Amino acid sequence: MNLTEKIVKLKKEKKALILAHNYQRPEIQDIADYVGDSIELSRRAMQEKDSEILIFAAVDFMAESAAILNPEKKVLLPSLGARCPMAQMLTVDEIKRAKTHYPAAPVVLYVNTLATSKAYCDICCTSANAVEVVNSLNADTILFGPDRNLAEYVAEKTGKTLIPIPEWGFCPTHLLFQPEDVTLLKVEYPDAAVMVHPECSAEMREVADFVGSTSKMCRYANESDAKNIIVATEEGILHRLRKENPEKHFILAYQGAVCPNMKLTTLERLYSSLKDEKHVVKVPETIAKKARTALEKMSQIKS
Ligand code: SF4
Numbered sequence: 200m201n202l203t204e205k206i207v208k209l210k211k212e213k214k215a216l217i218l219a220h221n222y223q224r225p226e227i228q229d230i231a232d233y234v235g236d237s238i239e240l241s242r243r244a245m246q247e248k249d250s251e252i253l254i255f256a257a258v259d260f261m262a263e264s265a266a267i268l269n270p271e272k273k274v275l276l277p278s279l280g281a282r283c284p285m286a287q288m289l290t291v292d293e294i295k296r297a298k299t300h301y302p303a304a305p306v307v308l309y310v311n312t313l314a315t316s317k318a319y320c321d322i323c324c325t326s327a328n329a330v331e332v333v334n335s336l337n338a339d340t341i342l343f344g345p346d347r348n349l350a351e352y353v354a355e356k357t358g359k360t361l362i363p364i365p366e367w368g369f370c371p372t373h374l375l376f377q378p379e380d381v382t383l384l385k386v387e388y389p390d391a392a393v394m395v396h397p398e399c400s401a402e403m404r405e406v407a408d409f410v411g412s413t414s415k416m417c418r419y420a421n422e423s424d425a426k427n428i429i430v431a432t433e434e435g436i437l438h439r440l441r442k443e444n445p446e447k448h449f450i451l452a453y454q455g456a457v458c459p460n461m462k463l464t465t466l467e468r469l470y471s472s473l474k475d476e477k478h479v480v481k482v483p484e485t486i487a488k489k490a491r492t493a494l495e496k497m498s499q500i501k502s
Pocket of ligand 1: 222258282283284285286311370371372373433458459460461
C-alpha cells in the first residue's frame with residue numbers, strides 16, 4: 200500500500216476530513232476532500248457535521264479558525280511550522296494602540312491573523328469578501344489589518360478611509376510580483392488576461408484585468424474567454440486552475456512565488472498527523488468566544 204492509499208484508508212477509519220488550501224502541493228490537493236481559499240474552507244468547516252477530525256492542510260491561522268468554529272471537533276495541523284508570517288505581524292498591543300488614536304473606528308481583521316488578534320476585532324474578512332464586509336459597516340474610518348495592500352484595495356473600492364494596522368503588514372510571497380514581469384510576459388502572450396491577488400502591490404493591480412481572491416480567480420478563469428491567463432498569486436493555485444480548465448493555458452507571473460509555509464505540508468507529514476492525531480490546534484475558550492463572534496459576523500455577509 201502506498202502512502203496515498205494509507206492516508207485514504209486511515210481517513211475513513213478515523214472519520215477525518217482533509218481540507219486543503221489552494222496553495223498546497225498538488226499531491227495534497229489531490230488527496231483532500233475539499234480544496235479552497237480561506238473563506239471556502241471556513242464555510243466548509245462550519246458546515247461539517249459527520250467528521251470527528253478536521254485536518255487542515257494549510258497554515259496556523261486557518262486551523263485556528265476551524266478550531267474556533269468547531270470546538271467539539273479535533274482539528275489537526277500536519278506541520279507545526281506552517282505559520283503565516285503576515286499573521287504574526289499584527290499583535291494585540293498594536294490593535295490597542297491604534298484604538299487609542301481612533302476610538303470610534305471599528306476594527307476589521309483579515310482572517311490571516313492569530314486568534315488572539317481576532318478576539319479584539321469587530322468583524323473578520325477574507326480577500327473574497329473584504330469589500331462587502333467594509334461596506335456593511337456604518338463607519339467611514341476603519342482600522343484594517345494586517346495586509347496594507349488589501350487595505351488600499353478595499354479603500355479604493357469602498358471610498359472609505361482604511362487605517363492599516365500595523366502600518367506595513369504584507370505577505371512576503373505576494374510582494375514578489377512585479378509589473379515588469381507581466382509586461383515581458385505580455386510580449387509573448389499579447390492576448391493574455393491578467394489575474395492579480397489583492398495582497399499584491401498597487402502597481403500590480405494597475406496591470407490587472409481582474410483583481411480578486413483565489414476563489415474569485417477560479418471563477419473568473421472558468422468564465423473568461425481568454426485562452427492564456429497570467430496569474431499573480433502563490434503557484435499552488437495553478438494546479439486547481441489547470442484541473443478545472445484543461446483547455447486553457449495558465450502562466451505564473453513570477454516563477455519564484457512560492458509560500459514556503461504552505462509547502463510544509465507533505466504526504467509524509469499528513470500521514471503521520473492522521474496516524475498520531477497531532478498536532479492538535481486548540482484555542483482557549485475566552486479567546487475563541489470573542490473570535491467566533493467576529494468570524495460568524497463575517498459569514499453572514501453575502502459576497
Ligand atoms: S501566501 Fe502569504 S498570506 Fe498566505 S500563508 Fe503564505 S505568507 Fe501567509
